[in-house]
Amino acid sequence: MYDLYYWPTPNGFKISILLEELGQPYTLKPVNIAKGEQFAPEFLAISPNNRMPALVDHAPSDGGAAIALFESGAILEYLATKHGAFLPSDxxxxxxxxxxxxxxxxxxxxxxxxxxxxxxxxxxxxxxxxxxxxxxxxxxxxxxxxxxxxxxxxxxxxxxxxxxxxxxxxxxxxxxxxxxxxxxxxxxxxxxxxRPAVQRGMALGADLREANANTTPEARAVLFGQKAR
CATH class of the missing domain: 1.20.1050.10 (Glutathione S-transferase Yfyf (Class Pi); Chain A, domain 2)
Structure with a gap:
């Protein structure tokens, strides 16, 4: 139902935790921000701010075409509203x-x-x-x-x-x-x-982060040297 474009960072953890709390199936789409994968055209079509997380809902509640979202707060509000959980209705x-x-x-x-x-x-x-x-x-x-x-x-x-x-x-x-x-x-x-769901959400992609450190000069140039170009 969902494609989760993700890297194990605090903003990424927000969405993995909520999806685990909701018990909703999702497909993990790693976006290695240390290697510049956030600048790939296919990702920018979903997240024009070249930041993760991003989410694609292939089964929106209106039955229409897939909905793409970026910005972690917007994704949290969307999922909580759709599933009627973790966001009061009053x-x-x-x-x-x-x-x-x-x-x-x-x-x-x-x-x-x-x-x-x-x-x-x-x-x-x-x-x-x-x-x-x-x-x-x-x-x-x-x-x-x-x-x-x-x-x-x-x-x-x-x-x-x-x-x-x-x-x-x-x-x-x-x-x-x-x-x-x-x-x-x-x-x-x-x-x-x-909470077990929080622990599962935090564990998502842990192997990815360990395998790709953010401390090399090349990674720092990608992460901290971005301009409009």
Whole structure:
């Protein structure tokens, strides 16, 4: 039913986790971003932003032609709406979930990604950037920790908001964070990580990432040297 264009990264994990939680069949289409496969014309026809994940639904609910989607937040919302799961149908529950989903795609993901980049991949230390993004991730972790003080999940019930945020917390150490500083967040993180579907989603493509490291000069040039051309 679904083709999942994927590489084992936090944004990729969001979709593999949701598909596993839904129990929906899908065909894995690896996109090796370290080798530039995201620039292949056939992939750009699906994801013009040359980013993964992307999804093709060969059986949309209207019975028409296949639907192609890119952007992880849009894919999460599409799948949850189609299958009636992990996104409340009432206006208040849906709105709360979408607020936290957008919070992740607009804040936690970009800031954690920058912290990870400057702490792990920059060719030479940039102290201002390291401090700036490490502190911002710390602030965002604090937002989650406060939010989770009186609830189990970000939007009440377990939802796509949690599936969007959780993979970005996996690399907390590389972002300069300790979950011991955020007890409510740590409880949430451990509870989600214990879910079998999450474990299956996280395991998807693990062998691909190990076989193709992102640390070679060639890979870094592809990943971090992109311009409009």
């Amino acid at each position: 206006i208040r529950g849906r709105t709360e979930t979408m607020v936290w989903l957008f919070w992740q795609v607009g804040g936690l993901g970009p800031m954690a990604g920058q912290a990870h980049h400057f702490r792990q991949y920059a060719p030479e230390p940039v102290p201002y950037a390291i401090e700036r993004y490490t502190n911002e991730v710390n602030r965002l972790y604090g937002v989650m920790n406060k939010r989770l003080a009186d609830r189990d999940y970000l939007a009440g019930a377990y939802s796509i908001a949690d599936m969007a945020s959780w993979p970005w917390v996996v690399s907390h150490a590389n972002q300069g964070q300790s979950l011991d500083d955020f007890p409510n967040l740590k409880r949430w993180f451990d509870a989600i990580g214990a």
